[in-house]
Amino acid sequence: MADEKDRKTLEERHQMSDLERLRHSCAHVLATAVSRIWPDAQFAAGPPVEGGFYYDIDLKHRISPDDFPQIEAEMKKVVKENSSFERVVMSRDEAMSLAKSGRLAAVSKREVESVFKVDLLNDIPEDEEISIFKNGDFWDLCAGPHVGRTGNCKAFKVMSVASAFYKGDKDKQSLQRIYGTCFKNRTLLDEHLERLEEAKKRDHRRLGQRDESFYLR
Numbered sequence: 001m002a003d004e005k006d007r008k009t010l011e012e013r014h015q016m017s018d019l020e021r022l023r024h025s026c027a028h029v030l031a032t033a034v035s036r037i038w039p040d041a042q043f044a045a046g047p048p049v050e051g052g053f054y055y056d057i058d059l060k061h062r063i064s065p066d067d068f069p070q071i072e073a074e075m076k077k078v079v080k081e082n083s084s085f086e087r088v089v090m091s092r093d094e095a096m097s098l099a100k101s102g103r104l105a106a107v108s109k110r111e112v113e114s115v116f117k118v119d120l121l122n123d124i125p126e127d128e129e130i131s132i133f134k135n136g137d138f139w140d141l142c143a144g145p146h147v148g149r150t151g152n153c154k155a156f157k158v159m160s161v162a163s164a165f166y167k168g169d170k171d172k173q174s175l176q177r178i179y180g181t182c183f184k185n186r187t188l189l190d191e192h193l194e195r196l197e198e199a200k201k202r203d204h205r206r207l208g209q210r211d212e213s214f215y216l217r
């Protein structure tokens with residue numbers, strides 16, 4: 001479904017549209033909420049994609065749609081706090097020591113290292129600047145770009161959960177992928193959700209017709 005390329009080049013990042021920037025920022029808001037609810041969550045990549053964004057997560061708890069209201073309620077709090085996305089440039093060693101102490105893609109230090117962030121840090125080319133982004137207590141390894149504040153991500157929805165292999169590689173670990181979407185305002189979000197609902201109805205009708213023709217044969 002999504003582009004499985006694990007890392008955007010700096011050039012691709014600079015070309016991110018305003019909407020992609022908003023949606024990727026909302027992935028940080030989602031991750032903030034998830035790590036407050038489940039502090040042991042390990043995050044891999046959280047890019048914008050067609051129609052929204054996702055964040056890949058390794059977590060013992062099996063996330064289901066029953067969890068979405070709790071996740072969305074926590075996201076609302078994060079949005080309301082209106083923290084700025086603060087870019088902090090640091091040396092590779094500094095970033096690695098944060099990752100090793102479990103502090104990246106997390107709201108505090110942890111006993112276990114931020115495993116995927118350690119790995120992703122090693123993927124960053126030698127000559128590339130290393131940055132982390134902080135929104136409140138949530139710190140994540142990221143090159144950006146983001147919107148100014150979490151308050152910009154107010155028209156969002158958690159859409160679905162699926163499984164996905166780390167880096168899209170079937171020989172790697174299977175993760176839980178939470179999809180969400182975010183728009184500039186509530187009206188645009190509602191229109192998007194309506195369009196999805198209409199498309200679903202059309203699909204059901206088409207399937208219905210196909211069933212009928214099957215029985216007529």
Ligand SMILES: [Zn+2]
Binds near residue numbers: 025142143145
């Ligand atoms: Zn980011």
